[in-house]
Amino acid sequence: MAPSRICGRRGLCTAAATACTATGLALLAGAAFTYPPQPPPAPPAAARTHQAPAQPAADRNLPVLGPSRPVRITAPAVGLDAAVDTVGTAEDGTIALPGQGDHAGWYSGSVTPGQRGNALLVGHLDTTRGPAAFYSLGALRKGDRITVHRRDKSIAHFSVTALNVYDQDTFPAESVYATTTHPLLTLITCADWDTTTRTYTANLVVSAQPATGPGQS
Numbered sequence: 702m703a704p705s706r707i708c709g710r711r712g713l714c715t716a717a718a719t720a721c722t723a724t725g726l727a728l729l730a731g732a733a734f735t736y737p738p739q740p741p742p743a744p745p746a747a748a749r750t751h752q753a754p755a756q757p758a759a760d761r762n763l764p765v766l767g768p769s770r771p772v773r774i775t776a777p778a779v780g781l782d783a784a785v786d787t788v789g790t791a792e793d794g795t796i797a798l799p800g801q802g803d804h805a806g807w808y809s810g811s812v813t814p815g816q817r818g819n820a821l822l823v824g825h826l827d828t829t830r831g832p833a834a835f836y837s838l839g840a841l842r843k844g845d846r847i848t849v850h851r852r853d854k855s856i857a858h859f860s861v862t863a864l865n866v867y868d869q870d871t872f873p874a875e876s877v878y879a880t881t882t883h884p885l886l887t888l889i890t891c892a893d894w895d896t897t898t899r900t901y902t903a904n905l906v907v908s909a910q911p912a913t914g915p916g917q918s
Contacts, residue, residue, distance in 0.1 A: 763883050763911045766815030769853035771807045774822065778845040779837035785822065785849070796823055802833035805888075811878075814849040815857030815911075819878065819885045826890045826901075835890035838907055839864070847886060847909050859886045859909035866892045868903050877906055884911050 771785040788797040788806035799806035805824040812818035824835035841847075841861050849857040867873060877887060886909040891901035 764815075764858075764913065765817055765884060766851070766855055766857055768813050768816055769851040769855060771814050771820075771822070771849045772852050773850040774805050774847065775850075776837075776841060776845060776847045778842070779840040781834070781837055783824070783834040788823070796821070798823060798825065799834070802828040802830075805834045813851065814859070814886050815851065815855070815884055817882060817884055819881050819887055821878065821887050821889070823889045826892075835888065838888060838890050839892070839905055841907055846912055849886065857884070857886075858912040860912040861907060861909045863908040865906050866903050867906060872904060885909070
């Protein structure tokens with residue numbers, strides 16, 4: 702199936718490493734929208750699991766945490782500071798979106814951030830009222846730090862390793878949602894606003910691996 706997109710009202714991410722521009726504020730549960738938000742692509746069946754793969758010896762120097770659901774995500778370099786809700790799968794098989802635009806959503810079919818495996822977080826770029834939780838993702842650069850505060854009071858520290866924009870028709874779901882033997886954080890929001898169709902045509906995917914230098918606790 703063709704992947705759908707996380708959407709707000711309007712915004713633009715011209716390239717993976719450029720800042721997004723948009724207008725609006727927070728998405729409120731039950732609010733009416735001129736352009737209804739759309740979910741990210743459906744994850745493959747292999748990604749819908751809490752089970753983390755065994756960690757090979759080559760990865761054992763990386764910090765690894767036990768399971769604990771995320772409650773907040775921050776990225777000081779771009780001013781990201783958002784509460785994290787737990788989201789599941791919608792009726793059509795896509796990842797459900799958080800009910801509030803200023804919240805991120807952790808996909809409960811993935812591992813929790815800091816565990817071995819691929820932790821998936823999704824979020825709105827903007828809404829009819831303005832910038833949403835992941836409005837600033839496109840301004841991240843390789844090496845920028847992302848921290849995820851967890852329910853057990855521990856903090857998972859990550860460093861951005863890649864930013865990619867994928868067209869909706871060629872979204873590589875198998876690789877974006879793939880399980881890993883080491884902790885991986887994957888953030889997804891929408892990108893590339895089409896002024897003619899007034900829809901988003903792509904997804905911005907940010908990948909981050911555990912930070913091992915200063916700032917890691």
